[in-house]
Amino acid sequence: xxxxxxxxxxxxxxxxxxxxxxxxxxxxxxxxxxxxxxxxxxxxxxxxxxxxxxxxxxxxxxxxxxxxxxxxxxxxxxxxxxxxxxxxxxxxxxxxxxxxxxxxxxxxxxxxxxxxxxxxxxxxxxxxxxxxxxxxxxxxxxxxxxxxxxxxxxxxxxxxxxxxxxxxxxxxxxxxxxxxxxxxxxxxxxxxxxxxxxxxxxxxxxxxxxxxxxxxxxxxxxxxxxxxxxxxxxxxxxxxxxxxxxxxxxxxxxxxxxxxxxxxxxxxxxxxxxxxxxxxxxxxxxxxxxxxxxxxxxxxxxxxxxxxxxxxxxxxxxxxxxxxxxxxxxxxxxxxx
Numbered sequence: 001x002x003x004x005x006x007x008x009x010x011x012x013x014x015x016x017x018x019x020x021x022x023x024x025x026x027x028x029x030x031x032x033x034x035x036x037x038x039x040x041x042x043x044x045x046x047x048x049x050x051x052x053x054x055x056x057x058x059x060x061x062x063x064x065x066x067x068x069x070x071x072x073x074x075x076x077x078x079x080x081x082x083x084x085x086x087x088x089x090x091x092x093x094x095x096x097x098x099x100x101x102x103x104x105x106x107x108x109x110x111x112x113x114x115x116x117x118x119x120x121x122x123x124x125x126x127x128x129x130x131x132x133x134x135x136x137x138x139x140x141x142x143x144x145x146x147x148x149x150x151x152x153x154x155x156x157x158x159x160x161x162x163x164x165x166x167x168x169x170x171x172x173x174x175x176x177x178x179x180x181x182x183x184x185x186x187x188x189x190x191x192x193x194x195x196x197x198x199x200x201x202x203x204x205x206x207x208x209x210x211x212x213x214x215x216x217x218x219x220x221x222x223x224x225x226x227x228x229x230x231x232x233x234x235x236x237x238x239x240x241x242x243x244x245x246x247x248x249x250x251x252x253x254x255x256x257x258x259x260x261x262x263x264x265x266x267x268x269x270x271x272x273x274x275x276x277x278x279x280x281x282x283x284x285x286x287x288x289x290x291x292x293x294x295x296x297x298x299x300x301x302x303x304x305x306x307x308x309x310x311x312x313x314x315x316x317x318x319x320x321x322x323x324x325x326x327x328x329x330x331x332x333x334x335x336x337x
Contacts, residue, residue, distance in 0.1 A: 030295045031257065031277035033310040040298050040311040042335040049331040050319040055121065055166050057082045057090070058321035058328060065090060068323045072104055084166045086123040093119045099131070101143070111143055120179060123167040128174070128188055130167035136179045138167075140188060150191045155180045161223055163209040177208035181222050183229070197233065200225035210243045214250065215264035226252070228266050236266040246284045246303065253279040259291065261305055270305040280320045281327055283336050290336045292320070292327050298334065 048060035058066040059082045065072040067085045076082070080092040080100060093099040097117045101124065103109035118134035128149070129141040136154030141147065157179045165177035172189040183197040200206055200222045211220040217230035221240055228234045239255040249269065250262040257277035261269040278294040284303070291299040296315045301308040318330030326333040 029276040031274055031293055031297065032295075033274075033297060035310065036297075036312050037309040038311060040313045040334065042337070043314070044326075044333045044335060046328060046331050046333055050321060050328060052081055053162075053319045053321050054082055054084055055164060057085050058319065058323075066321055066323055066328060070324070074102060075107070083119065083121050084123060086166065087125050089124050091122045091124065093122070097133075099129075101129070113141065113146060115139075121164045121166050123169065125169035125174075128169075130169070130174050130176070132164070132167060132176055132178070134179075138176045138178070138184060138186070140174065140186065140191075149188065150186060152176075152184065152186070152193055154178055154182075154184075157204075157207065159204040160207040161205045161209050163207075165208045165211050165220075168211060175211070175218070177211050177220060179207040181206040181208065181224075183208070183211075183218065183220055183227075197227070197229060199227045199235070209240070212245050214245050215248045217264050219245070219250065219264065221252075226250075226262075226266060228264055230264075234266050236262075241279050242282050244282050244284060244289075246289075249303070251282060251284075251289055253277075253282065253291065259289070259301065259305060261303075272301070272305050272308070274299070281322045283322060283325055283327065285325050285336045288336075292334070298336075300336075 048062040050058050051061050052059040056068060063074055063076055065074050065082055074090055076092055079094045083091045083093055089101045089103055091101055095118050097115035097119060099113040099115055099119060101111040120132045120134045122131045127143050129143050131139045135156045138152045140149040142149055160179050168175040172187055174186045174188055176184040178184055181200040185195045187194050199220050202224045205223045208220050208222055217228050220227050221243055223240050226236050226238060241253045241255055243252040248264055252260050257274045258271055260271040280292045280294055283290045287303050289301040289303060296313055298311045298313045299308055313334060316330040321328040325337045326335045
């Protein structure tokens with residue numbers, strides 16, 4: 001499979017967002033640490049190059065898919081791109097809305113849908129396929145019958161962040177994290193929209209890029225704001241790059257080069273600033289937070305954000321995917337174990 005074939009079939013809206021994002025970053029000053037502890041030693045070869053990244057998967061040029069649990073060999077059709085791994089299925093689609101489900105444990109189990117328009121992302125739970133389209137429309141389908149169960153229109157967005165969050169199943173509820181900064185809660189049982197919650201309302205790059213349940217609260221973020229929704233809704237304004245949750249503590253990095261620790265109610269525990277740093281991702285391991293920095297550094301930070309060391313890393317340009325305590329970059333990986 002050739003990477004240029006895949007890229008030709010990624011919707012223009014995603015490629016445009018990536019182009020603008022990386023062009024803006026290239027004009028900024030570079031992070032320069034005062035002290036470097038040494039060279040990071042834990043590298044490995046991936047034996048294949050990442051050609052596309054989704055929320056919880058990365059597609060390699062040899063046809064394999066990286067997931068949080070390991071590699072999956074996939075017989076991906078030409079012009080298809082991987083959308084997600086969900087409930088034991090790998091979900092892929094092409095720009096025309098043809099969607100494929102391939103069951104990881106049994107290659108003979110496959111399902112096909114002809115949905116007629118470009119898909120942003122999708123998830124599966126039991127017999128229900130939840131689809132978020134590139135025009136921000138939301139829909140639920142029966143996998144067994146292919147029937148449409150529910151459909152809800154959304155507001156189309158011209159420019160979005162390439163990170164799109166998969167629909168999330170919570171018992172009989174389906175949470176859609178939309179391209180215009182909302183959480184739409186659907187009941188699959190009564191086939192009705194129950195609630196819409198606004199995370200942020202910016203004109204561009206306003207899609208939800210992160211979501212998780214933290215301390216029984218829904219935490220969701222766009223590139224502009226973070227929301228914690230429990231008995232009450234709390235919002236905080238940050239220009240986010242990355243976000244992870246560790247034992248009910250939220251860690252986020254910002255475009256200003258900050259690493260910030262928050263409570264589930266978005267109260268600040270501690271913050272540290274690294275001038276001009278452009279963070280590509282975070283991993284927690286052994287009570288430390290590891291931050292990959294674009295200029296070629298790995299920052300090893302204590303979880304209380306009081307101590308850190310900076311290591312120099314050999315960093316190639318390319319897609320970045322995080323799984324199994326590793327930063328996968330292009331055709332190599334950098335391990336924090």
